[in-house]
Amino acid sequence: MTRRRALLGAGLAAALPVRAGARAVLTVAAFPLVDEIARAATPAWQRLHPEVELRVLSRQYSDHHTAMTTALSTAVALPDVMALESSFVGRFAQGGGLEDLRQPPYEVERFRARLVPYAYEQAVARNGAVVAMPADIGPGTLLYRQDILSRAALAEDDLTRSWEHYVAAGARIKARTGAYLIAHVQEIKDILIRSGLRPGEGLYFDTDSRVLVNSPRFERAFEVAREARRQGLDARVPAWSNDWAEGFKRGRLATELSGAWLAGQLNSFIAPGTRGLWRAAPLPEGASAAYGGAFYAMPRHAAPARKALAWDFIRLMTLDPQLQLQAFKAYDAFPALLATHEDAFFSEPLPFLGGQPARRLWREAARRISAAPVHKQNQFAEEVVQTELDKVLNRAKPIRQALADAEQLLERRARR
Known part of the structure; x- marks a missing residue:
């Protein structure tokens, strides 16, 4: 979820001691x-x-x-x-x-x-x-191509009313325009696991280091992502890849779930030729994410x-x-x-x-947006959950089994 352009930078150097009389x-x-x-x-x-x-x-x-x-x-x-x-x-x-x-x-x-x-x-x-x-x-936002929605005879509310409506709109977009709903269904999962957090809950662990991945929150995230993949609604391209950028330039991607800063980057260097075609909306179901x-x-x-x-x-x-x-x-x-x-x-x-x-x-x-407590194993947990989602999407692994396996692995890691 980084917002920084891949620009060449100078090498990092240590601060040199200041000589007498030097600035x-x-x-x-x-x-x-x-x-x-x-x-x-x-x-x-x-x-x-x-x-x-x-x-x-x-x-x-x-x-x-x-x-x-x-x-x-x-x-x-x-x-x-x-x-x-x-x-x-x-x-x-x-x-x-x-x-x-x-x-x-x-x-x-x-x-x-x-x-x-x-x-x-x-x-x-x-x-x-x-x-x-x-x-x-x-702040998270849904960016969408107004021209593609018009060709599919859809309105913004068809995307934002619920995640189920979002997926249904994607099916209609693909059938009527040939465009994909989104670059990769991982983005759907990433939003949904951040929705509905209760006090004391982080993304993957609570404040007492209890593992939270085997839960309705993760189950729904996996289910919506799997359904979007089953209907062929994602282009299966990772963010910041050349194919991802080309998808925006050529109108192959109808929506994107990202930070508000992406609108500026689309305008400045990713897809400036699409100026005027995009609109911003709240995330589906009023979800909040950073x-x-x-x-x-x-x-x-x-x-x-x-x-x-x-x-x-x-x-x-x-x-x-x-x-x-x-x-x-x-x-x-x-x-x-x-x-x-x-x-x-x-x-x-x-x-x-x-x-x-x-x-x-x-x-x-x-x-x-609410801040979620950060656990020292969050990075590892993110990798584990994404691996299990890949198994669900690509190997038809049952969702509950995938989440149970993720839970077991994270519990062992959290005890270290």
């Missing part, structure tokens, strides 16, 4: 497009600290997070500030390598009411530590002499309304700062979406 340097490790957003903030940083150079170090998305994992575990080559995608915040929080921003002099809890609630809560570790500050978020988002964190063992500077940079990037709106307008980075949400920009029409003022829709979606 101080604050290093920020980031990934596309967060690196560009950070660099764009250089003038604001220079006004705040003209004596300190801002050096943004960039790697590709996966390479960046691998490098940060290594840096935190070895306390070597640590930047002063590291950007993290939301899915990594919870994993890193469990390791204890990030500064607890609740503690003096940071006292981050005083800013909690100024941020989108679920985004702030995503950075709260199981022990209560707050390990990062949210900069931008990815797709990505960027956070800033401070390594606990980073240079103590620059901790105050690092905190100034984090506050600048997350609490300055002007910079938050600048990132939104230039990079589709939907702001986590609530003070920006009443800006007139949210009501402006989006030409790519046929003039629809969709940012207001996404703003409401962001307010409904």
